[in-house]
Amino acid sequence: MRRAIAVLVFSLVCSVSSTEPDDTEPRLQVMARSTVFNAGETKAIFCKAINIEGPIEWRNPAGGVVKERSVKNNRVYVERKEENTGILIPLIIHEIKISDSGSWTCKAGDLNETIDILVGVKVNITNRNETREGDEGKSTKLDCEAEGHPAPIVQWYRESKPIDAFDRDKYVMKKVKPHNYQLEIKNLSHLDVGEYVCKVTQKALSHYTDKTVYLFVKHKPVLYNPETRSTLYKTEEVYGILNETKNITCSALANPPPTYKWHKRHNNYDGSITSDDTVITAADGSSSVLILRMRSDEDTGEYVCTAINNRGRQSVVFHVTLGDKPNPPDFVAVNGTNATHINFNVICSTCTMVQDETVAPDPKNLTLLGFHFQLVPVEEGVPPDWDSAEDFDLDILSAEDTLFEVGPLNNSTTFHARVRSRNAAGYSEWTIITPNPSTTDDAIRLISSIILVIIALIATGLY
Known part of the structure; x- marks a missing residue:
């Protein structure tokens, strides 16, 4: 059920004088100021009459006189109250409605005071989260029912940007029916998957709401x-290393989720690969992995992955070539530590660090892509269990990169650590890092920070 919230905005006219008013001068004063009401509330708007003996009345926006309360008139009416300083004539409004908007006037003879009342209904979107599904190549329409008064400003957004900043031929925004601010998306594709937000604003009511589809x-x-x-x-x-395993991953976006077929291409014939220990497919259909055991040159060549669903299919050909294993790092040192990270200085002086992207890669001299770290906590008298180690694969972003921060890690812990180089073909042999690196203790780091602050204060003469 839509809950309407009514808002009454009153303009209060105040007269300020540097001298005391004449106590004998007749005058009217509407005693109200801007305020906010919810629908169904009752409000009394007082008009104070001073030194007036004649009739005093309230008139509605249509000019009609508001009568006193009666059996038939019990929603909008007036009352009369005597005070030592004058007469109070309250205008009583029950269950405020939009139709009550307008100018209400307190009148006595030639004197009058007017206030403007704005009754608003805030937009209330009952279903603020919705899921829709469309078909590739077709159009879909997203609805945003926003009924309110005053009429709201409605804007559709995607990725925090207003839709009108995108292709206007693809997106069409229009108002249909009385209050439906509809967004039509044409020629749907996988690129249109995501969140669309309808943002609704009523500035006069300081109100905002939204809907996400x-x-x-x-x-x-x-x-x-x-x-x-x-x-x-x-x-x-794809590059593999002789006598090692190479995993080739085939990933696909698809709805419904796809199935995958793998083939080995030989003399223009595609032989199916179906072994369960050779092909592993994710349960959600997001990817399929071909596990190649590179025993000889016969395991090189073209491997075809095809993703299929009831909407169509798409294939990719992986050209598999033997490549050389990278050399291991020849210099490793701890550059710094804190409570959760260890910073290593790693250099492989015999590795190829940069390669011209315009030149085809040389399988015998592949560019170093990064380093792979493994760390496992030290247990006295127990050899490192590398199978339970934490793995960290860090990329080389530029030829000058030699510092690599590994973490997060447990604080105040000493680790067995090792590192190996990585190129497009695979990994080098491991280099053991000695001595065993350690993270620091949080308390030690805090004390060190406090000491540094004190030193800085002493240096500036503030301590």
């Missing part, structure tokens, strides 16, 4: 590369 689109699979976040690719170069 999450849009799903039924569409054919769209293959994408999680690392580059690219969806416009049909082939990909």
Whole structure:
């Protein structure tokens, strides 16, 4: 049920004089100021009459005289109260309505005082969260029912930006029926999946509300590369290391979720790969992994991944080539620690750090992509259990990168640690980090900070 909230805004006219008013001069004063009411409330607006003996009345916005309370007149009426300083004529309004908006006048002979009343109904969106589903290539319409008075300002947003900042040929906003501010999205694709927010504002009432619609689109699979976040690719170069395992991941956006088929291409013939220990597919259909055991050159070549649902299919070809394993780091040192992180200085002086992107990669000399760290807490008398270690894969962002922060980690803990290099083919052998690094204690760090603050205060003469 829609709950209406009424707002009464009163303009109060005040007369200020540097001298005392004439006690014998007749005058009227409406004793009200701006305020906010909810629908159904009762409010009394007082008109004070001083030195007036004739009739005093309230008139409604239509000019009619407001009568005193009676059996038939018990919603809007007036009363009369005597005071030592004058007469009070309250205007009583029960269950305030929009139709009560307008100018109300307190009148006595030629004297009158008027206030303007604005009765508003705040927009109340009952279903503020909604899920919709559309079909690829077709249009969908998102509704935003916003009934209120005064009429609200309504704007649709996506990704915190107003829709009118996007393609106007794709998005059409229009008001349909009395109060439905509808957004039509044309030619749906997977790019249209996401949240759409209808924001509703009534400035006169200082009121705001909104509605969120999450849009799903039924569409054919769209293959994408999680690392580059690219969806416009049909082939990909993959490098493996001889006598090691190479995992090739095929990821797809699709609704409904896709199934995957893998094939090995040989002499223009695609042989199906179906072994359960070779292909592992995520339960939600988001990806499928081909586990290649690189035993010889025969395991290289073209591998085709096809994602399929009832809307269509899409394939990508992985060109698998043997590549050289990277060299391990030849310098590792702890650069700094705190309660939750350890900063390592890592250098591989024999690794290729930069490669011209316009030149095809050399499988024998692949660019170093980053370092892989493993850390496991030290237990006295117990060798490190690397199977339970925490893993941290950190990328090299520029050729000058040598510092790598690993964490978060437990504070005040000493770790067995090791690191290895990573390129497009895989990982190097491990380099053990000695001596064992440790995180600091929170209390020690706090004391150190306090000492530094005290030193700074002493240096400035404030301590």
